């Protein structure tokens with residue numbers, strides 16, 4: 081993963097940055113969005129919406145294009161094709177840059193600064209800085225304000241980076257694998273801190289993660305990218321309800337014929353045990369054991385079949401893009 085430079089806050093984020101244009105606009109809207117690194121398309125033909133106020137898990141295998149999408153939203157990269165809007169505005173506008181905070185995998189902290197100095201820098205660079213929120217997040221982690229950032233543990237650094245991101249009072253918080261270097265207890269604490277701040281301020285969160293089982297309780301929206309293309313987008317509940325997990329004793333690797341009328345996402349055969357994740361297109365016939373999949377089961381099935389038919393719920397859909405190839 082090659083990560084661009086971070087810009088968690090900055091002097092461009094001037095006063096009056098929350099323009100009226102964002103009323104009712106989705107937090108993110110991509111139309112025909114593509115980004116190419118030299119000859120390689122990291123993202124292509126992406127059309128989707130992320131409604132405001134959602135906590136969205138951004139998932140996909142390594143190299144899927146998650147960091148690229150977050151970097152486009154944070155205005156660290158420009159689209160090669162198509163466009164992306166943040167609350168109705170291009171990411172490069174002062175209005176958008178003021179509304180967005182990005183915490184990348186390399187936390188945007190200066191090791192020689194104390195925690196207090198880091199927060200002070202946040203206050204000086206951001207006109208709408210919320211010092212009380214930033215301090216509270218640090219205090220909840222029992223982190224000393226006089227400690228040098230370079231001496232903090234991974235979990236403490238993540239907490240300070242989150243405090244800086246929240247202190248900016250973003251409308252959209254972009255987090256790139258925020259929990260990857262944390263132990264389960266600290267992950268739990270940081271998740272709780274994140275949830276309470278989000279509940280208080282109604283922040284939209286787009287968070288890339290490989291820790292799907294832990295995100296299950298946190299995220300109410302899902303964006304799955306494989307090979308640079310959107311595969312799933314929408315409310316977690318709606319997406320799960322659109323699928324059925326079937327299991328049976330069969331020997332056929334391609335599945336029994338009574339699945340032919342459904343969208344079969346992926347199938348698995350272990351010995352005589354056959355299972356299939358399907359999107360039913362009518363009544364399911366046959367002697368199947370059936371249940372609604374969990375989020376992890378669903379994502380593993382899609383990861384196993386990255387070319388399966390995409391599914392976007394109504395709230396995530398945009399009309400076909402004129403700019404798409």
Ligand SMILES: Nc1ncnc2c1ncn2[C@@H]1O[C@H](COP(=O)(O)OP(=O)(O)OP(=O)(O)O)[C@@H](O)[C@H]1O
Pocket residue numbers: 081082083117118120121122140141142143144145146147148149
């Ligand atoms: N600066 C770069 N130059 C060239 N190719 C790049 C660059 N950054 C990313 N890529 C390529 O673009 C594709 C998407 O990368 P990206 O980092 O967005 O994936 P990701 O889903 O975030 O992966 P991971 O889960 O491993 O972090 C990959 O094939 C990657 O090698």
